[in-house]
Every structure is written in structure tokens, then in C-alpha cells.
Amino acid sequence: MSGGPTSDEQRPMVSVVVPVKDSIRTIEACLRSIRAQTWPSVELVVIDNFSTDGTWEIVQKYAHHAEQAGPERSAQRNLGIERAQGPWILWIDADMELPPTIIERAMHTLEEEGADGVFIPEITVGDGYWTACRALERLCGIEEVWVQSPRLVPRDYLLRTGGFLESLSGTEDAELRTRMALDGYSLAWIPDLIIHDEGEMSLQFILSKRYYYGRGLKKYRNEHPGALSTQAGRALGAYRKHWRRLAAKPHVAAGVVFMRAGEFIAYGAGAAVGALDRSEAST
Template identity: 25%
Template structure:
């Protein structure tokens, strides 16, 4: 199919300061065959007014929908339901697509939307504006074409908006998990990748990923009890889908390492969940990770073991590591 339609799906919740930039980056894509689907997830800061204003100005290019607050995953699922494109571009409401992002990636496809592979690209982190000096991700180990399992066990993140995905693959993968509070995109795209035949990399396709100050940091979000439970659920999901694709020494070692990272993050709290993760480590074999921290922490780990090292870290930095 020539000139296939690409649906850009944007969940919005209280992003009045940024959503106009995101929409602008979509409207000014050099690939013209797009539709923009925006689901407002119960915003209270004026985001809906901005979104509706754009939709009134570009009725042939935008569809908008408003719902009660259900979370970003529910908003993405609704946006996909409303979309028509053969290819899907997810975009968070505070991030920005480079003007030629879709043009570069769409060339990798035949146009049917029924391909069984996915195309990744580059992301750059910024705080205020995209003209800052930017270090471009992802990690070099995934900046190339890879088989799905190789991509997963490389162990490095991509970003939600980097992907361009055939509709067929998303239908095969299923919905975003609306119960998760953290790592929703990692869990979803792990399933997408493992349902694909290969992961292609487009070096020219770029997106700008907005980075916040410390009070919005990932580490603080992961200190909530509900987030801890969600994080463990994402590793369970990884285990299920990775072993279904390949049950081998290398996938088992990778899973052991992921469970051990969970232990390092939450010990000496969450004793029940930590024990579940340790049981998985024993099931899958020796992990390939060590305690992350300064030289003193790593020395204590080597001399006295990770349990004592992490207990001391918790006692000395209780406010930073306590679950809430």
C-alpha cells in the first residue's frame, strides 16, 4: 500500500504546559499521512481546552476523546481503539517528535500494517528545550538490527515514542496493562518485541524525551508500595513471555539478574516480595549483577555480603529508600 496511514496516539493528563509542543511536532511531520488521536484522561489543568482547540482547527487530522481519570495505559488503549492507521506511533504528551521521525521509519515497511517486525529509533533527553546539548540513546548495544531475544537480554531501555509498530503486531500483543503503575511501556514493548520476528533500528528517527527534576524522579516513584508490586509484576510478565519465546541458559541468566535487581532495590524491606524474587534467583541460577552504589557500598558487599551492605544503606539513607 502506498502512503499508509500512521496513527499518532497521545494520552494526556495535566500536561497543559507541554501538550501544545507535542501536538505541533505531530502536525509538522514531513510524512503527511497521519492522524492524531488524543485521549484526555480527566485533566484538571486546562489540557483539555488546549487539545480541543487544536482539534477544532485541524478536524481532518485530529480526533479527541475525554474520559474520567483511569491512567495512561487505559488512555492508550482507548486511543488505539479509536485509531485507523496501519502503523502506530505512541507519543507521551510532554515529548516531541523530530519532524522527519515518521518519514524515516515508514520506509522500512511495505505499507500493509501486517508486517511482523518493529522499528526502533533514537531518543534524546532534555529538560527545557530541544536545542540543549543532548546525549542520544539508546545504548549502543541495541543501536542495530537484532533478533527479539537478543534485543531483550541486552538489558537496555528504549523509550515509548521511539517505536513505529505495525497494527498487526499490537493486535497480536494485546492491550497495555492498566493495572501497572511503573514500567508500563517496558512491559508492553517487551511483549511487542517478543511477538515480532525482528527488531530493526533506524538511526535517523529521533524523538525528544523530557526529563524532570528530582521530585519526579523514577527512583522516588518506585519507593511506593503499589509501585513495588507493579514492578514485580512486570518481571513476572517478562519471565512468562521470554521463556515462551526461548527457554535457554542465557534467558534464565537474564531473568535471574532481573529478579536480583529487584532484591537489591527493596531489601531489607518488602520481605515477602524479596523472598519471592530470591526464590526465582535460585530457580534460574547465578545472576550477572552486583550491588549498585559507591565504592564503600561495593566494598562492604564484597567483604560482608549484599544483605549487610543493603541494610547499612537503608539505615543511613532511610528517607531515600523507605517504602511509602
């Protein structure tokens, strides 16, 4: 295990890895927020999946290392991890923004707690009713670390264990969390929030993503039996614990319940189709 930095004076480099594809709406705010960090040693690595909307031109203005490759975000992240120079990897998406002190807080927390990685919660912003539902759902889970992602991770660990599983889509972050826990890594948590600008989401968009993610659920279950039910239990526990947050916005809370039920069905449908596809491929 890697442990945190031994002193503030060392200031080890943090390499921020961002996969991107056609993200012109959010990419500049994302990259500006990374370059504005108070931690003095930050490297920005961006892997662009051949964007055609002007994203690539913006990436080249801000990134220390910019490269074009695909096919999906896990492969892009893994390439970014290979290209990174720092001993610590912070991975985010192209529609996220970092408050200016968040890396500094995370690095100090590593040292103070002797941790091997850091959970950093996120909060959703955007327009429309369903985006408000997603925002309220995330708000209920901010303090529940086992529904968060370990965003700050030792680069050597990722290289040694294969990085993000490229056979997964949507559950690769949960798989990393479970893998690190099973490997005995100590993960700290900070209250600082990553801002996730999800725009104006529709229910159809939300459910179609969950259907797509569901197609890889069997692979995740095979890798980590019982992890999905544990995560679901933690999420339900967070809703019960923070029922007052839900009760304060009853019309939005009703949407959260409806949305989560729909997501459960979409995950199941995707998992069934994914299992059928693999069965046909093996015959």
C-alpha cells in the same frame, strides 16, 4: 506478522496516540510537532485524563480525535488504539516532541528492512543537575535497542494481544518490547531522536517514580521471567561501551552512578511493598 508498507506510494496512515493529564507545560509543543510531520497521512488521537489546567482546551485545537478517559496512561493508550483509524500506531507521551521527518524515516525503514515495528530512541532535555544526569544516561543507551521502546507498532498486533498491560505502571513499554520479541516480530531501529522534555527533575521525584513503578515489577517478572535481568545487563553493557561519553562529563557521570543506585533501591522497595499488598489482598 504485518511487515512494512509495500511501496512509498501507499502512504499508510500512522495514528499517533498520546495520553495526557495536566500537561499544560509541554502539550502544545508535543501536538504541534505531530501535526508538522512530513509523512502525509498522520492521525492524531489524544486521550485526556480529565485535565484541569487548560490541557484539554489545547488538545481539542490539534487532535483529530480527542476524548476524556482514565484511569492511567496504559488504559488511555489502549482506548486511543481502539479509536485510531490507521494500521500503524506511534505512541508517545505528552512531554515528547517529534522531529518533522521522524515518522517518514520510520515508515521507510519498515519497508527497507521488512520489519514489523520500529525502535525510536529518545533524548532527555530540561534544566538542572539531575535532568542532566538522566540525559547522559539516555545518551549512553541510544544505540542499544533492547533498552529502547518499540514506538511504531502494527495496530492489529496491539488489538490482538491486548495492547498495553494496564496492571503495569512504568514497565508496560518494556513488557511490549519483550512480548513482540517472543512473538517473533522483527523490530528495526532508526537513529532519529524523540525529544523528551522532562523539565527540571529532582532526585526525590526520580526515586519516587521508580518506587511507584517497582510496585508492578512482580507482575512483569511473572509475565516474562528473566526479562528484567536481561534489560539490566544490556544497560550496563551500554555504559561500558560508551564510557567515553561518561568520562567526558565526570561530575554528571558521578550523578548517574548515584542516581542509578538510588533507582535500584527504590525499585526494590516498591517491589517489596507491592508484593506485600498483593499478599494481603489475597488473604
